[in-house]
Amino acid sequence: xxxxxxxxxxxxxxxVVLNAxxxxxxxxxxRLRAGDQASVFDGLGREYLCIVSELSKKSALxxxxxxxxxxxxxxxxxxxxxxxxxxxxxxEITVQKAAELGVYRLRPLYTVRCEVKPGGSGSRLARWRxxxxxxxxxxxxxxxxxxxxxxxxxxxxADTGSIAGTKIxxxxxxxxxxTAIEPATKMTAVFGPKGGWDDSELxxxxxxxxxxxxxxxxxxxxxxxxxxxxxxxxxxxxDLS
Numbered sequence: 001x002x003x004x005x006x007x008x009x010x011x012x013x014x015x016v017v018l019n020a021x022x023x024x025x026x027x028x029x030x031r032l033r034a035g036d037q038a039s040v041f042d043g044l045g046r047e048y049l050c051i052v053s054e055l056s057k058k059s060a061l062x063x064x065x066x067x068x069x070x071x072x073x074x075x076x077x078x079x080x081x082x083x084x085x086x087x088x089x090x091x092e093i094t095v096q097k098a099a100e101l102g103v104y105r106l107r108p109l110y111t112v113r114c115e116v117k118p119g120g121s122g123s124r125l126a127r128w129r130x131x132x133x134x135x136x137x138x139x140x141x142x143x144x145x146x147x148x149x150x151x152x153x154x155x156x157x158a159d160t161g162s163i164a165g166t167k168i169x170x171x172x173x174x175x176x177x178x179t180a181i182e183p184a185t186k187m188t189a190v191f192g193p194k195g196g197w198d199d200s201e202l203x204x205x206x207x208x209x210x211x212x213x214x215x216x217x218x219x220x221x222x223x224x225x226x227x228x229x230x231x232x233x234x235x236x237x238x239d240l241s
Contacts, residue, residue, distance in 0.1 A: 002038045003137050016040045018060040041142035072140030075102035077238030078186040082107035083226045084193035085116040090223045095128045097227045099135035099145040108150040113195035157208040168213050169205040172196050175212035191226040
């Protein structure tokens with residue numbers, strides 16, 4: 001089934017309107033025409049079986065036939081991943097794979113040793129959100145991974161006091177093994193930059209009640225760590241079995 005994304009405000013009265021990009025994909029790439037079937041998800045977890053009704057240059061109108069179950073159910077693990085921003089495509093891969101692995105929220109971070117400096121985050125954020133939407137479309141999710149504006153690590157940690165569940169701070173040193181992770185249905189996992197954490201950042205994480213966890217015998221690149229550890233968390237506490 002061909003899948004498309006349309007936000008909830010474009011789905012009403014049994015009709016769905018697709019934007020210019022989705023319309024271009026429907027018409028020019030998949031070559032669908034009036035009368036063809038497609039599914040549309042709203043980014044909040046709902047999906048609909050639809051029939052293409054009208055096509056124009058910049059939009060498409062589809063008629064909703066019925067609500068259907070998404071191809072891929074959401075993980076029971078409510079997982080937030082906070083990760084230091086990596087240069088260029090490296091962080092885009094993190095975004096893509098996090099969405100595929102069922103992460104609920106992604107929080108981009110500026111850290112002491114972060115290679116990407118603050119500024120110009122608007123265009124990057126739009127790009128990341130587009131990648132997340134494409135990943136949801138391809139992986140069968142009907143819920144979009146939420147991606148927030150990048151913030152400094154200190155600001156993120158200061159805002160975690162009211163966050164429920166298990167809080168994990170992955171580090172290449174000075175931590176416990178995986179047995180220290182408390183099972184929970186809600187988790188926050190933090191990943192650092194290429195150069196690792198500064199001592200002050202580790203202390204701030206401890207002060208914010210994060211459990212410092214190491215990678216055991218593995219030495220990983222920053223872009224590998226976030227993807228690999230997210231997969232392991234979903235395997236142990238989510239639905240990646």
